[in-house]
Amino acid sequence: MNNLEIKIYKPNRWLLRFIPAALSALVFLAACGSDDATPPTMVPVAAVTDTPVPTSKVGGGVVMSLNHPQSLNPILNPVSTTIFNSPFFFNGLTKPGDGMEPLPDLAEKWEIVDKGLSYNFYLRKDVRWHDGEQFTAADVKFSWEATCHPDNARGAQICGFFSAVKGAIDFKAGNATSISGIKTPDPFTVQVEMNQIFAPFLTVSAAQMILPEHVWGKVAVKEMGAHPASRGTGTIGTGPFKVNSWTANEKIELEANTDYYEGRPNLDSLILRQTSPAPPAIAARLSQLKVGEVHAMGLYAAVPADHVAEIEASSRNQIRSLTGLANQYVEFNLRNPLFKDVRMRKAISYATNRNELKEGLWLGKADFVNGPIHPIHSWAINPNTPLFDNDVDKAVALFGELGWTKGSDGILQKDGKKLSIPFQGCCGLASYGPVLQQQWKRAGIQVELEAMDFGSFWGPVYLAKKHVIAGLNLPYGLYTDPEYPMGGYFTPGRNRSGWDSARGKELIGLATSTSDQKERAKYYFELQTVMANDVPNLWLGIPQEHWGFAKDLVIPEKKTGYLTVRTAKDWYWKNR
Amino acid sequence: MNSRFIVGVFIIVLATVSALAAPWISPHSPEHQELLSRLQGPTGSYLLGTDNFGRDILSRIIWGGRVSLSVGLLAMVIAVSVGVLVGAISGYFGRAIDAILMRFTELMLVFPAFFLLILVVASFQESVRPEDRGMILVPMLGLTSWAVSARIIRGEVLKIKQRDYILAVHSVGAGNARIIMRHILPNIVSVIIVSATVRVGVLILVEAGLSFLGLGIQQPQSSWGNMVSDGFPYMRQAWWFTVFPGLAIFITVLGFNLIGEGLRDLLDPRSGKGRAV
């Protein structure tokens, strides 16, 4: 997805010891059979905590600095800010576990039939909407169909994750009145029939937020955006918090849902305070945290690496450094004749010193993955891919092979033309751009940095494929499956970079065609090797995300900011 | 010669010379980063300290001055030219032309210029390379601030129009253009000059404000405004990062205002009237 509302203005740092999430994956795999016979496989029922919460934990409110979503209707609005916000008041059938594996949420168990050609979801019977109505399978069918509704222009990208469901494409095209593959034989069972196996169905599609059919069923999809319930009045969900009010540009006020099926949240109230991407806002946020006007900030509002020491030194706050939200990378436009030869791309990669970026820019606090997959999907990451890094001599040699030689000013030239490359980007380019510029100069490349605001860069430059080299960062930390960004950014034929590897495209398709994680991993491993050899992108690093929050606020430890924000129900004040 | 004028001239000459001589007097390249020396206070080699990329603040102030000064001066030229043109024509010809032009002027005055600037600058940024970004700013700044000058000029022209010798020249058959150029304008030169110098100060502040918001000059090119903005979060640990560019803005604008005041006193001592616009 795009970093719509805010740029990651200053990258974060702090290397977290990376504990493989293989454990949870192993449990999952062990539970699934993988033989020729296809008995339905069961997943354990979610444990409901019946132990009453100690009363000293309950109470109090938290003010959190967060970018507001465009609307409180996640079906219409599937961008990053929505993904952070909606778990406060909605649920999906599944939710991501510590390794992004699917855990039961509204569905207490499910069966994977025929290795993923069909699913049976058994819904909880004890869930009530914020207005007291019972949650049923009709809500699920309604929500999924609204996502794929032909009038839902904005939600179209999520519909892509349902496109393998029987009848979804017809429905989207307006040729059917419902999606035939989604059946609700009884109020608490949802059966899904697929045209082909789509591995991310459990992690992505089934994790989509469910909306109440009794509120939205009669509203035309075209009118949903303008409906008051999208704007905070009468917003009904199943989540741990209820929406009290939304004052645009200022705050969203939430109160505890005391009837939440997993037990009420500890906090009585949660106020999401709007923050903005404009430069003065960074200092404003830090001030608010320091004086205690804000009790938590992370994700796009996280503390910049430079200020971590300052916040840590304050008696009021603490810092928690998590695996970063975004993988910063540089993308070549392979349609540009300059970059057609892989040696050119390799040479520029050699000119890049990733360690200097990490130490100098992110103060040592960053992870690195040589591929388009976030560290949270540890099972899919290939640790042994070729990386062309930090070797100016090799770079110059490769340039030489291509006919570029250093002129008297140290800049490479060929046929009288200098190697001067425009480097375009928005958010974050102001931070790593100058460093890269200086690094590449040593190899003889002259870079023209063109940093612009998001709106000017995204449409007119990047999506129009007019970029030469683009500096990008995508919020991978939000994606519950490695497949998520592939379609939009990497799949040959659909990507903007012009990377057209046939094997790459094949691998991306194969990786979702089986539910067996070990097999998927094989495909992703090979994909990363192919990409690493082709160098359509330069992966720079994943700066850590530094959460700042009040010392007395207890927040469960999770690996990423997104998983942390999803634990809001369990936050509490100690020393009350 | 009054003291204000002299101080103002001194400041502006200093600023202009450093801007022009930037390639020679700047101790470091403004873009060169020394990541290991980031956020250091003033030292021997970094007289005003370093920023968060380890770049020399003094050098960036000098180079930023080139941008801020040139933008301010060029925008002023546009603003004053258009203002004089509109004001003189409007005041001189009167009636229908005056009515139309004055409505147009009111339109520009009615527009909260800052909003319009934000709009235009935010919209037009992408198609321009960073070094050329000033080229968009300049006409926009100029075209949103001519209205005030136009009104003032018009007022002066109206006053002068009534004078006897103008009527005399007119009756002799001199062409309108000639009258305007030869007889009217020279009499309001002092007003024009004062207005122009004050305008530069205002425009520099506006550009600084826009860059502060992230809409004017973009990184990595330095302008005093975006340096203040970048330095804002570091106020506690590296106050020099914000304070010195802020001082640069202040002193330069002060210089222009002092010149304006001084000129006003010199050229028209009767009018002890302050007109800050």
Added chain:
Amino acid sequence: MTRYWIGRILQAIPLWIGASILVFVVLQIAPGDPSVLLADPSFLTDEQIQELRESIGLEDPLPTQYMRMMAGIFTGELRSFRTQETTMSMIRGAIPTTFSVVFVGIVVALLLSLPLGVAAGRRPGSFLDRILSAGVVVVISFPAFVLGIILIRLFSEELGILPASGIRPIDATGYNPVEMLPHLVLPGLVTAFPLIPILARYTRDAVQDTLAEDFVRTAYSKGLNEGTVLWRHVLRNALVPVISVIGILIPLLLGGAVIVEQVFELPGIGRITVQAAILRDYPVVMSTVLFSAVLVIAANLIVDFLYGVVDPRIRLR
């Protein structure tokens, strides 16, 4: 008389329409497609992108889009591309913030500048007068946003006596002036800052001129003391140019509100405008700009009217 005012109001209408056309044209010329900011087009097919554009009316001919936007403004049904909230409701929500800040700014400015101006105008050339003149130049030259930064550091972080941001306590449900007061102090000061020198100087000049008038000398010769003279005669006359200046300053105030709102994170109109401009949310930009235009026009009309009230000589023009 009434005809005159009706005439003025009617004249304002084409002005306002002209402003709307100007904004619309600028928006259209500007590069950047609003639809790409609504959903990530990387995941959409070309037809889907087209549908997205159609859903906000971007595929219609320009005059149609203009008329639709203007109609929406009049009916109050114009909606933001992004959030689909009506722009009227957005502006309405932001008004308490912007107005309070501007109001406090003007009040503070007047409270500080009027006494200074009067004191200086009474004795032109005195020490105080010269300090005022020098001070005026200094204050005009100082960038207000730097002042804001310094004030936050000092009063909020170091001393902890004033809030760092926001227009009211975060858990407030209404706009209670008492609750808002601490939040308005710093933004009010920063807003007042650029006004003070201008108002002080105008007041000083006006006082100085008025004191030189015949009727003042007459008052003195009648035996009235200085205080009464100043209060009853001089101030009333001096206020005339001061009021007129405030009228001109309103656009400046609104522009200044933009910076103040960003620095202090206030949910006001300036903030909405900046964000909408950056995100190409055309309806919001049109609405806020035209709204500001209405404010400015109205302010100028009111000022001229007050002019007439205060000084009967000007009433008939």
